[in-house]
Each structure stands twice: as structure tokens, then as C-alpha cells.
Amino acid sequence: MAASNSQAKAASERIPILAQAHVSDRAKKTLDLVENFVEQECIPSDLVYFSQLGEGPARWSTYPSVVDDLKAKAKKLGLWNMFLPKNHFKEGAGFSNLEYGLMAECLGKSRVASEAVNCAAPDTGNMEVIAKYGNEAQKKEWLGPLLDGSIRSAFLMTEPDIASSDATNIQLTMKKQGDHWILNGSKWWSSGAGDPRCKIYLVMGKSSPSNSNVYRQQSVMLVPANTPGIKIERMLSVYGYDDAPHGHGHITFTNVRVPDSAMVLGEGRGFEIIQGRLGPGRIHHAMRSIGAAEKALDFMLSRINDPKKKPFGKQLNEHGVILEWVAKSRLEIDAARLIVLNAAMKIDAGDAKGALLEIAEAKVMVPRVALDVIDRAVQAFGAMGVCQDTPLANMWANIRTLRIADGPDEVHLQQMGRNENKRGKAVIAKIQWQKQEGERLLKQYGVSAKSRL
Numbered sequence: 001m002a003a004s005n006s007q008a009k010a011a012s013e014r015i016p017i018l019a020q021a022h023v024s025d026r027a028k029k030t031l032d033l034v035e036n037f038v039e040q041e042c043i044p045s046d047l048v049y050f051s052q053l054g055e056g057p058a059r060w061s062t063y064p065s066v067v068d069d070l071k072a073k074a075k076k077l078g079l080w081n082m083f084l085p086k087n088h089f090k091e092g093a094g095f096s097n098l099e100y101g102l103m104a105e106c107l108g109k110s111r112v113a114s115e116a117v118n119c120a121a122p123d124t125g126n127m128e129v130i131a132k133y134g135n136e137a138q139k140k141e142w143l144g145p146l147l148d149g150s151i152r153s154a155f156l157m158t159e160p161d162i163a164s165s166d167a168t169n170i171q172l173t174m175k176k177q178g179d180h181w182i183l184n185g186s187k188w189w190s191s192g193a194g195d196p197r198c199k200i201y202l203v204m205g206k207s208s209p210s211n212s213n214v215y216r217q218q219s220v221m222l223v224p225a226n227t228p229g230i231k232i233e234r235m236l237s238v239y240g241y242d243d244a245p246h247g248h249g250h251i252t253f254t255n256v257r258v259p260d261s262a263m264v265l266g267e268g269r270g271f272e273i274i275q276g277r278l279g280p281g282r283i284h285h286a287m288r289s290i291g292a293a294e295k296a297l298d299f300m301l302s303r304i305n306d307p308k309k310k311p312f313g314k315q316l317n318e319h320g321v322i323l324e325w326v327a328k329s330r331l332e333i334d335a336a337r338l339i340v341l342n343a344a345m346k347i348d349a350g351d352a353k354g355a356l357l358e359i360a361e362a363k364v365m366v367p368r369v370a371l372d373v374i375d376r377a378v379q380a381f382g383a384m385g386v387c388q389d390t391p392l393a394n395m396w397a398n399i400r401t402l403r404i405a406d407g408p409d410e411v412h413l414q415q416m417g418r419n420e421n422k423r424g425k426a427v428i429a430k431i432q433w434q435k436q437e438g439e440r441l442l443k444q445y446g447v448s449a450k451s452r453l
């Protein structure tokens, strides 16, 4: 018997009221298809996925075949490339950021779901870069196979010897030699580089160190993963998980020679590209994290209602504090979802640049909420919560990294604080004026001030 959906209502009926009018009927239909595909096909296949992972060297030279079966099913259902927003790209499935955001929440509940519908990071951001900034030849060579799901990709910006949250520090050198560029340096946290299907790296390096504008010294180039001189030195772990076969590579570049035609958008345009890349991607991560938080809450409910587990003679749901965890989790997830959907709608109404504050709010808030919810679920499971017998521990490790990846929280908070603080002088003037006006009114009414509330 197929598992019934744990939610009483379909996903399209659970869209927050604020967003409902902005979601088309086609998107609602697709959203319900995505939810069913994730709940009925992908989540059960997660078990197979982890069992099919190779051991030893095969861990990085093979990938679980169940993914290909799911991709074939997803394509048949028309669930493919939903992430490319309709107002900017003709290549995608024609949904808005808001509509895809709702779908991404469903995808966040399963390890394989995003890849199964060709909406997995970092390919999504990389496809957006090539679609937005690539020329026709670059699109033909790389975007076509990526959109088709026949290859995968990685984005190489972060370096081991510098503080990479400030991309002006990037050191990998790109030196012009005739009609080629020679790349030397080292990158790490290159997510996806471990996958045998990863064929193309988007590499950010310093191409123009003498440019007086520090934001015009970097370029992004499309570098085939098998170019001579590129070496994956090792794969990094995340709280002990290797995330195979995707993984996070530490890669060196030694005299790597790439032609002029590999340059994206133009020399010195790297900053522009990374800034354009990160907006919608942050919404995707945030909505997948909301999905993970919902899944953690489902797990918490399953445990606290398990009749076999009765500490001190009562089921967990009868212990007062536990229902408070459930209530807090519901409250926080629902509030966080609205923050993300608001950011998605703001991007849809203009572009990511016009929604910087809303994107930063979502980027900072959602992982914190998801981590709190997952942590409560772990606690409800006792020792079982920290081991491999539930998805909770792995989910916590994944989402914890979002407070660092794509720019640490502090960078976003500092920017938000700086912008908010710009109101400082105006606020002083307003409060000053209100005080003076109060004094004037006191006189007018012939009373003296009893308090300064």
C-alpha cells in the first residue's frame, strides 16, 4: 500500500494565505505532483541511495543507480528544472521564485529529491550563471548537458589560505598568455567535485590584480574538470559525513591552461557573477531547510506518540514540556516560511538586487529555526536521535553548514545592521521633535509632565 501523505491537506492547499494569489493553477498542480513524488518515491528511495553508495575508491567513482530511475520517473511527470525563474530565463519550466520555493520545501525532505528533478545545488546556481552570463557557445557546450541532467558541476571560489567570506581576498591566479589563461592556486570546499559525473568547474580567480577597483580584479572561467594540472587532493568531511558521491573537494591548480573562450561575461566581471548567483540560491537553500524542519517535526511527532516509549509511565506527548516543543516548532517554522516566501516574492517583483534585505533575513533566520527544530526532535528521540537510525543527525550537520556556506551569518548581519543603523540620525531627530511637541502640548493643556513614558 502506498503511504498516505502525513499532511491532511495537499501542499497547494497549505500555501500561506499571503502568497496564494501569486501562485498559478499550473504551479499548484505541479506543487502537488512534487509533494507526491517526494513522499511516495523519493523518501523511500533514500534508503536505497545510502545502501548503494560505493565503498573505498568506488565511493567517488560510482553513484547510486536509484537516482537514474527517479530522474526517468520525474521527467515523465514533467518535474524537471523547475528552479529557473520564468521572468529571467526561457530555458526553465516557467515558474516564479515563489512557486519554485514552495516546491523546494517538499524537495528538502529527501536526500535524492532535488537531484531527481534536476534542481540540486550547486548545479542550479551554476546553470543560472551560464544561462544569465554565458555566451551561445558556452551555453551549447555546458548548459545543455546540465539542463538535461547528463553532467554535474562545481563552483570553486573558497580557498584554504585566505578568509574567503571576503572574495576580494581570492588568490588563485589567472594569467593571460596569448589566447590562453594559465591558472595556479588552490581551492577547497568545492561541493560536488567528488561526483564522477561532475565535468565542469566554474572557477573564480584573480585575473586583473592591477585594476584599481578591487571588485574588478576577479574573473569566473569555465574549466573542464579533466583539464591537465587539476588535482583533487582530498575530500573534506562535514561533521564526519563525507556526503559521497557529491562531496567537498580540496583541489589544486598547477599551470592549468584554458582558452580565452572559457571566460564568462568578460575579464574582471567575477564579482558581478557571484552576486547574481547567490540570491535565488539562498531562497532554494532556505526553503529546502524549511522542508527539513517539517520533516524533523514529523519525526518528533512520531516519537512522542510511540506507545512503546513511555518514560515514567506516560507517553512523551503527556509530558508538559514536550508539547511546548511541538508548539514552538510549528510557530517558528511557519514564521520562517513567511520570511522566505516574502523574499521570493520580492525577487519576483524585481530582481535579487532589489531584495537584498529580504534574502539576508531568510538566509540568517531559517537555518537557526531549522536547527532548533531538529535539535528538539533529536532530544525527543534520546540516544537514537544522534545516530544513523534516523535522518536527524545528518540533517542537523547539513543545515549547520548553511550558517557558514554562501557567506557566514555575521557578514549578512553586519550589512543588515549597517543599513538599519543608517536611520540613526533621522530617528534622533524624530524623537527630539516628538519631545518638543509634547512640551508644547503640555503648555497648551496647562498640565505638567507626570512621566516620560
Ligand SMILES: Cc1cc2nc3c(=O)[nH]c(=O)nc-3n(C[C@H](O)[C@H](O)[C@H](O)COP(=O)(O)OP(=O)(O)OC[C@H]3O[C@@H](n4cnc5c(N)ncnc54)[C@H](O)[C@@H]3O)c2cc1C
Pocket (backbone or CB within 6 Å): 122, 154, 155, 156, 157, 158, 159, 162, 163, 164, 165, 166, 188, 189, 190, 191, 192, 238, 248, 401, 404, 405, 406, 407, 408, 410, 411, 414
Ligand atoms: C558544506 C559546505 C559547502 C561549501 N560549498 C562551497 C562551494 O561549493 N564552493 C565554494 O567556493 N565554497 C563553498 N563553501 C565555502 C563557504 O562559502 C565558505 O566557508 C564561507 O564563505 C566562509 O569562508 P571561510 O571558510 O574562508 O571563513 P572566513 O572568511 O575565514 O570566516 C571565518 C569566520 O569569521 C567570521 N566573520 C567573517 N566575516 C565577518 C564579519 N564581517 N563580521 C564578523 N565576523 C565575520 C564568521 O564567523 C566566519 O564564519 C562551502 C562550505 C561548507 C561548510
